[in-house]
Amino acid sequence: MTAGHDTFPVKVRSAAAADVEAILALIDLNVPSGELLPRTADFVALNADHFLVAERDGRVVGCVHLDEYAPSLAEVRSLAVSPDAQGAGVGVALVEALERLARVRGYTTLFAVSNSGDFFRRRGYEERHIPELDRERSSVSRFKGVHAKDVASPG
Numbered sequence: 001m002t003a004g005h006d007t008f009p010v011k012v013r014s015a016a017a018a019d020v021e022a023i024l025a026l027i028d029l030n031v032p033s034g035e036l037l038p039r040t041a042d043f044v045a046l047n048a049d050h051f052l053v054a055e056r057d058g059r060v061v062g063c064v065h066l067d068e069y070a071p072s073l074a075e076v077r078s079l080a081v082s083p084d085a086q087g088a089g090v091g092v093a094l095v096e097a098l099e100r101l102a103r104v105r106g107y108t109t110l111f112a113v114s115n116s117g118d119f120f121r122r123r124g125y126e127e128r129h130i131p132e133l134d135r136e137r138s139s140v141s142r143f144k145g146v147h148a149k150d151v152a153s154p155g
């Protein structure tokens with residue numbers, strides 16, 4: 001699938017083993033700020049089926065992880081866009097593709113724990129209490145907003 005304006009085409013696709021390094025680099029950029037949790041190469045490789053990447057001119061410029069939380073509930077995790085590619089629709093393309101994947105995999109609700117509340121609100125996510133999260137939220141993520149969106153297709 002392709003998104004972005006004419007001079008900045010972006011392709012979002014499933015991640016492959018060859019993308020692990022690029023995904024880790026994108027995540028690592030956002031660990032010091034506390035925005036993303038660090039991941040290991042083994043974790044990303046084992047979960048590659050649940051990662052999407054955005055590619056521009058053959059280079060991975062963004063990633064996102066569909067992380068199952070419960071049979072009908074999944075989390076938008078490890079959403080990151082390379083600083084030189086931000087503000088051009090890559091993040092939106094990744095989130096929209098993740099929502100399609102979530103629907104295909106039978107999840108009805110997606111949520112994100114993030115300081116980027118405005119970004120998610122503009123994509124139709126609303127602040128919501130997710131009871132399943134209560135017992136697991138770390139002392140850091142507890143201070144972030146939780147935004148959720150129902151993604152099940154009608155009918």
Ligand SMILES: CC(C)(COP(=O)(O)OP(=O)(O)OC[C@H]1O[C@@H](n2cnc3c(N)ncnc32)[C@H](O)[C@@H]1OP(=O)(O)O)[C@@H](O)C(=O)NCCC(=O)NCCS
Pocket residue numbers: 004005030035076077078079080081082085086087088089090091092093112113114115116118119122
């Ligand atoms: C949050 C983050 C993923 C957003 O990625 P991004 O690629 O900059 O996001 P986009 O460009 O898709 O969207 C940003 C804005 O650009 C706008 N935009 C969309 N298409 C565009 C285009 N073709 N040209 C210019 N702007 C565009 C979007 O509408 C959006 O504006 P809005 O939120 O006011 O509606 C990115 O800032 C990031 O990596 N942040 C650090 C990590 C992080 O905070 N992750 C979230 C934790 S889950």
